[in-house]
Amino acid sequence: xxxxxxxxxxxxxxxxxxxxxxxxxxxxxxxxxxxxxxxxxxxxxxxxxxxxxxxxxxxxxxxxxxxxxxxxxxxxxxxxxxxxxxxxxxxxxxxxxxxxxxxxxxxxxxxxxxxxxxxxxxxxxxxxxxxxxxxxxxxxxxxxxxxxxxxxxxxxxxxxxxxxxxxxxxxxxxxxxxxxxxxxxxxxxxxxxxxxxxxxxxxxxxxxxxxxxxxxxxxxxxxxxxxxxxxxxxxxxxxxxxxxxxxxxxxxxxxxxxxxxxxxxxxxxxxx
Amino acid sequence: xxxxxxxxxxxxxxxxxxxxxxxxxxxxxxxxxxxxxxxxxxxxxxxxxxxxxxxxxxxxxxxxxxxxxxxxxxxxxxxxxxxxxxxxxxxxxxxxxxxxxxxxxxxxxxxxxxxxxxxxxxxxxxxxxxxxxxxxxxxxxxxxxxxxxxxxxxxxxxxxxxxxxxxxxxxxxxxxxxxxxxxxxxxxxxxxxxxxxxxxxxxxxxxxxxxxxxxxxxxxxxxxxxxxxxxxxxxxxxxxxxxxxxxxxxxxxxxxxxxxxxxxxxxxxxxxxxxxxxxxxxxxxxxxxxxxxxxxxxxxxxxxxxxxxxxxxxxxxxxxxxxxxxxxxxxxxxxxxxxxxxxxxxxxxxxxxxxxxxxxxxxxxxxxxxxxxxxxxxxxxxxxxxxxxxxxxxxxxxxxxxxxxxxxxxxxxxxxxxxxxxxxxxxxxxxxxxxxxxxxxxxxxxxxxxxxxxxxxxxxxxxxxxxxxxxxxxxxxxxxxxxxx
Numbered sequence: 001x002x003x004x005x006x007x008x009x010x011x012x013x014x015x016x017x018x019x020x021x022x023x024x025x026x027x028x029x030x031x032x033x034x035x036x037x038x039x040x041x042x043x044x045x046x047x048x049x050x051x052x053x054x055x056x057x058x059x060x061x062x063x064x065x066x067x068x069x070x071x072x073x074x075x076x077x078x079x080x081x082x083x084x085x086x087x088x089x090x091x092x093x094x095x096x097x098x099x100x101x102x103x104x105x106x107x108x109x110x111x112x113x114x115x116x117x118x119x120x121x122x123x124x125x126x127x128x129x130x131x132x133x134x135x136x137x138x139x140x141x142x143x144x145x146x147x148x149x150x151x152x153x154x155x156x157x158x159x160x161x162x163x164x165x166x167x168x169x170x171x172x173x174x175x176x177x178x179x180x181x182x183x184x185x186x187x188x189x190x191x192x193x194x195x196x197x198x199x200x201x202x203x204x205x206x207x208x209x210x211x212x213x214x215x216x217x218x219x220x221x222x223x224x225x226x227x228x229x230x231x232x233x234x235x236x237x238x239x240x241x242x243x244x245x246x247x248x249x250x251x252x253x254x255x256x257x258x259x260x261x262x263x264x265x266x267x268x269x270x271x272x
Numbered sequence: 273x274x275x276x277x278x279x280x281x282x283x284x285x286x287x288x289x290x291x292x293x294x295x296x297x298x299x300x301x302x303x304x305x306x307x308x309x310x311x312x313x314x315x316x317x318x319x320x321x322x323x324x325x326x327x328x329x330x331x332x333x334x335x336x337x338x339x340x341x342x343x344x345x346x347x348x349x350x351x352x353x354x355x356x357x358x359x360x361x362x363x364x365x366x367x368x369x370x371x372x373x374x375x376x377x378x379x380x381x382x383x384x385x386x387x388x389x390x391x392x393x394x395x396x397x398x399x400x401x402x403x404x405x406x407x408x409x410x411x412x413x414x415x416x417x418x419x420x421x422x423x424x425x426x427x428x429x430x431x432x433x434x435x436x437x438x439x440x441x442x443x444x445x446x447x448x449x450x451x452x453x454x455x456x457x458x459x460x461x462x463x464x465x466x467x468x469x470x471x472x473x474x475x476x477x478x479x480x481x482x483x484x485x486x487x488x489x490x491x492x493x494x495x496x497x498x499x500x501x502x503x504x505x506x507x508x509x510x511x512x513x514x515x516x517x518x519x520x521x522x523x524x525x526x527x528x529x530x531x532x533x534x535x536x537x538x539x540x541x542x543x544x545x546x547x548x549x550x551x552x553x554x555x556x557x558x559x560x561x562x563x564x565x566x567x568x569x570x571x572x573x574x575x576x577x578x579x580x581x582x583x584x585x586x587x588x589x590x591x592x593x594x595x596x597x598x599x600x601x602x603x604x605x606x607x608x609x610x611x612x613x614x615x616x617x618x619x620x621x622x623x624x625x626x627x628x629x630x631x632x633x634x635x636x637x638x639x640x641x642x643x644x645x646x647x648x649x650x651x652x653x654x655x656x657x658x659x660x661x662x663x664x665x666x667x668x669x670x671x672x673x674x675x676x677x678x679x680x681x682x683x684x685x686x687x688x689x690x691x692x693x694x695x696x697x698x699x700x701x702x703x704x705x706x707x708x709x710x711x712x713x714x715x716x717x718x719x720x721x722x723x724x725x726x727x728x729x730x731x732x733x734x735x736x737x738x739x740x741x742x743x744x745x746x747x748x749x750x751x752x753x754x755x756x757x
Contacts, residue, residue: 071645103647118660
């Protein structure tokens with residue numbers, strides 16, 4: 001492992017977590033190649049439990065690619081190859097013995113564009129619990145759906161029309177439906193890939209509020225282009241640039257007192 | 273000048289007009305008479321359109337009018353007793369046309385000999401390589417002479433009119449080329465008209481086909497009542513020879529049943545196989561496998577149906593008879609519904625699989641990702657998210673395949689036979705609507721007897737059925753598209 005780390009071209013500047021939260025995800029020298037092109041050149045980061053970690057950086061810096069490694073969504077892309085170590089609770093997620101289906105039940109994901117299934121609101125949320133057999137009875141299932149919708153602060157808006165199609169909701173409601181859908185399988189980690197980029201400011205504010213509430217129960221990793229959003233919702237921030245992790249540390253620290261010049265330049269809007 | 277020469281002349285002068293118009297616009301703008309309202313090429317195209325369009329329209333109009341005028345001339349020159357026999361009239365007219373063609377070949381001396389009756393026109397024509405079926409009658413000779421006169425006159429008139437139109441168009445447009453002329457708008461409008469004309473061709477053809485079917489079908493229904501046609505259970509049209517007055521029974525139901533039954537077996541084969549292969553191609557196959565396998569499946573659609581017919585007749589039919597039908601004691605015929613259904617099913621696999629593949633691939637990737645990210649397996653994702661989302665489109669694809677199966681003829685003739693029968697036993701011979709249409713329209717026939725006219729009634733019924741299926745399919749597919757766009 002140390003040999004691999006030595007080949008890393010950049011040394012990441014790290015500031016430790018003052019709250020000293022336990023580590024949920026540990027990654028070391030993660031490299032991703034798409035065909036011939038290396039998109040991520042060895043990223044090592046520890047993501048703390050029950051906190052929001054934000055990945056920021058200019059487009060094409062590899063932050064989304066790295067996010068998709070954590071629940072192995074890169075497997076679905078032909079020609080993508082992942083090297084290095086990613087451990088969830090000390091378990092290597094790229095272990096051949098590990099069932100990727102089980103991993104994705106533990107690490108949920110919310111995408112950039114809301115993607116409700118063309119089914120009813122109820123069925124959208126019930127989809128995960130059904131395939132994983134989480135509910136023993138119909139009442140059980142209903143309870144899971146209702147609590148998930150409540151946790152996603154969507155229940156009050158949709159309680160009278162659970163049988164209507166999820167695609168009929170507004171963009172912000174759709175995104176919260178997707179969050180509810182992810183919560184319904186009781187994951188430990190929720191990955192969010194620019195969850196607010198397709199939403200208007202009011203819907204964004206609601207989703208951000210929701211993310212802050214979810215932190216109590218879930219480990220959240222969010223990729224965002226909005227530095228204000230990162231500052232508002234996250235406890236830790238990691239800055240990516242050109243496939244390297246440049247700096248990571250407590251959010252207030254990274255934003256007010258960055259140690260790296262490039263971080264400083266990006267945050268103050270000099271590039272990106 | 274022949275029409276080809278005229279076309280060449282039109283093309284040449286139009287090109288010349290283009291060059292001329294373009295040149296004039298460049299010269300005018302160069303002399304500082306104001307900037308051009310359009311690029312020089314548009315002025316060229318403007319002159320080109322004015323040169324070619326009127327001439328072409330005149331050529332087309334006169335070419336259409338010519339046969340009508342000629343037939344009129346011939347009729348005017350035929351004797352009363354010939355005109356009285358209305359059923360033979362069109363034969364007489366074409367006879368005269370042949371004689372007229374012959375008259376153009378003979379030399380003046382020979383013509384004189386024919387006139388005074390020294391030699392027969394038939395033998396002279398034969399010497400010039402134009403064999404006739406009958407001796408030439410004197411009145412035919414007169415009519416043919418008149419025909420040639422009118423025809424030659426018409427040709428000269430066409431030449432003159434086209435040349436005049438060319439000259440007028442070229443000069444008119446050339447004079448009008450000025451910098452402020454909005455040549456671009458005129459060219460754009462002409463293009464628009466051309467585009468509309470092109471799309472009308474298909475629509476007008478469809479309407480024409482329907483009308484021609486409809487008139488003949490109505491003629492049939494005036495002889496046989498629609499009720500006994502659509503609800504009759506016996507198909508026995510009897511012999512359809514010319515002059516036969518005997519009328520049989522025209523029961524549509526056995527044919528309809530045969531069509532449905534054979535199509536049913538075809539779909540039983542094609543839908544699962546086609547759909548599963550589409551799912552494999554769209555979701556599981558690597559791009560390498562896909563790039564090889566997809567064209568291979570589509571080759572099935574390119575095999576001529578007669579070849580499928582051979583395959584059914586010589587291989588599948590005997591196999592089914594020897595190993596299934598005979599041991600079960602259900603039939604002894606190599607021609608049976610099951611064979612036709614199976615082979616037709618294989619033929620329409622690509623219709624189902626190729627369309628379904630496209631539709632499945634068109635389901636947004638975000639839905640797949642959403643499902644996979646929840647920990648669903650690929651097959652769960654396929655069954656519970658992608659197929660439901662693609663279902664309307666897939667149903668549309670299947671309906672299109674059904675209408676293809678219903679219209680199929682060749683495989684049925686060879687594989688299921690021509691016996692019209694309504695039975696539940698799939699090992700018996702049966703036949704379909706299309707086969708009977710072919711049956712009724714081949715051989716020595718007369719287009720006034722119900723035996724042949726029934727083909728048109730069958731045709732229009734089939735047309736309505738497949739049209740209905742197509743409309744249904746297209747509506748479903750369109751609804752599906754609206755969902756994601």
